[in-house]
Amino acid sequence: MIAPTTLFALDTLLTDEEREIRNTVRLVCDREIRPQVAGWFEAGELPARELARTLGSLGVLGMHLDGYGCAGMGAVSYGLACLELEAADSGLRSLVSVQGSLAMYAIWKYGSEEQKQEWLPAMAAGERIGCFGLTEPDFGSDPGGMRTTAKREGGDWVLNGTKLWITNGSVSDVAVVWARTDEGVRGFLVPAGTPGFTVNDVKHKISLRASVTSELVLDGVRLPAAAMLPGARGLSGPLGCLNEARFGIVFGAMGAALDCLEATLAYTAQREVFARPLSSYQLTQEKLADMALELGKGLLLAVHLGRLKEAGTLTPEQVSLGKLNNVREALEIARKCRTLLGASGITLEYPVIRHSVNLESVLTYEGTSEIHSLVIGKALTGIPAFK
Numbered sequence: 001m002i003a004p005t006t007l008f009a010l011d012t013l014l015t016d017e018e019r020e021i022r023n024t025v026r027l028v029c030d031r032e033i034r035p036q037v038a039g040w041f042e043a044g045e046l047p048a049r050e051l052a053r054t055l056g057s058l059g060v061l062g063m064h065l066d067g068y069g070c071a072g073m074g075a076v077s078y079g080l081a082c083l084e085l086e087a088a089d090s091g092l093r094s095l096v097s098v099q100g101s102l103a104m105y106a107i108w109k110y111g112s113e114e115q116k117q118e119w120l121p122a123m124a125a126g127e128r129i130g131c132f133g134l135t136e137p138d139f140g141s142d143p144g145g146m147r148t149t150a151k152r153e154g155g156d157w158v159l160n161g162t163k164l165w166i167t168n169g170s171v172s173d174v175a176v177v178w179a180r181t182d183e184g185v186r187g188f189l190v191p192a193g194t195p196g197f198t199v200n201d202v203k204h205k206i207s208l209r210a211s212v213t214s215e216l217v218l219d220g221v222r223l224p225a226a227a228m229l230p231g232a233r234g235l236s237g238p239l240g241c242l243n244e245a246r247f248g249i250v251f252g253a254m255g256a257a258l259d260c261l262e263a264t265l266a267y268t269a270q271r272e273v274f275a276r277p278l279s280s281y282q283l284t285q286e287k288l289a290d291m292a293l294e295l296g297k298g299l300l301l302a303v304h305l306g307r308l309k310e311a312g313t314l315t316p317e318q319v320s321l322g323k324l325n326n327v328r329e330a331l332e333i334a335r336k337c338r339t340l341l342g343a344s345g346i347t348l349e350y351p352v353i354r355h356s357v358n359l360e361s362v363l364t365y366e367g368t369s370e371i372h373s374l375v376i377g378k379a380l381t382g383i384p385a386f387k
């Protein structure tokens, strides 16, 4: 018997340091997260503050950023960390992606020196949590239509509007909020507790239950001029952050798929049907082979994109290729694994159905699969078909 990743000799593509980082993250997930995650999912709760500190000491929060207490690791190392976190649960990887690639990246890339000093070291340590408010109730795939406004009043800015589906919202110390101004879309740092700023959690989720998802309401929120991110102007600001987070998903989705496949390989080896192990049937082996193949191809694509990112040549279209393929295939793998687990596959005793419903969110956030198809279609034809 040979593990799916060994079949593809994936480790030969990684440096010693990258393998070490992956193994360390896996160890922490095995010890501190896996034993509890199904319970958090079932309860629809996440001990986000405690987890953030654990993840901060592990060094994965903003791990691909340089300076300000961040680890300054390469793209593949960051991707492998996302893979291991999402093998535990997509909610956990979402916490890390939003903290590191959306909130911290926005401050790191577009913030003033004072903003960086104030927020980044504490966020890298997991002492403070951030969220990223772009989506609105009426504008998800088309954020350019946003209605949230920021207007100058004297030296201040006054924000009004609503953001929805915001990961980490109610556990955040700071929200990066994107708003329409006279000079185009701009980003603002809104500390929790600012008068006029309220946060309500989204209830009754069936997907990503081990993740906090919130609505942010801004009702005459007055901020000093220094709250604006000086380096971001226009939609390219938030889209630049999304590109970072999408890259993590290219690896992360394969982590969820790997966890499903590993659980299914173990299950089919011990489950007897018609007096023989389920794994001994040709129909089963065809499913297992197809899944290992898609998993391996997705991992190879992820590492390739990671190397391009490290070389500084990765394009948004290439990130779209990875996000579209790997989330779609991970979802397919999770569904196929569920069939092999039979009725047991619908319980939280096995991780498969949890990954499967989580991946439904992953398919939608950070650009839906349709939007990524349109990005690739535009690259291939030169014709934008978004509108």
Ligand SMILES: Cc1cc2nc3c(=O)[nH]c(=O)nc-3n(C[C@H](O)[C@H](O)[C@H](O)COP(=O)(O)OP(=O)(O)OC[C@H]3O[C@@H](n4cnc5c(N)ncnc54)[C@H](O)[C@@H]3O)c2cc1C
Pocket: 098, 131, 132, 133, 134, 135, 137, 138, 139, 140, 141, 142, 164, 165, 166, 167, 168, 208, 213, 361, 364, 365, 366, 367, 368, 369, 370, 371, 385, 386, 387
């Ligand atoms: C669990 C979760 C966490 C999230 N976290 C965050 C967060 O932290 N911050 C944040 O800002 N947002 C977040 N989001 C929001 C997410 O990014 C949006 O849900 C996503 O962009 C899609 O927007 P929408 O839900 O409004 O769907 P819509 O944009 O209304 O899309 C509905 C359908 O229409 C399709 N569609 C849209 N445009 C086109 C087109 N031009 N051609 C063909 N089909 C099209 C879509 O692909 C989709 O199938 C989160 C969402 C979820 C579910």
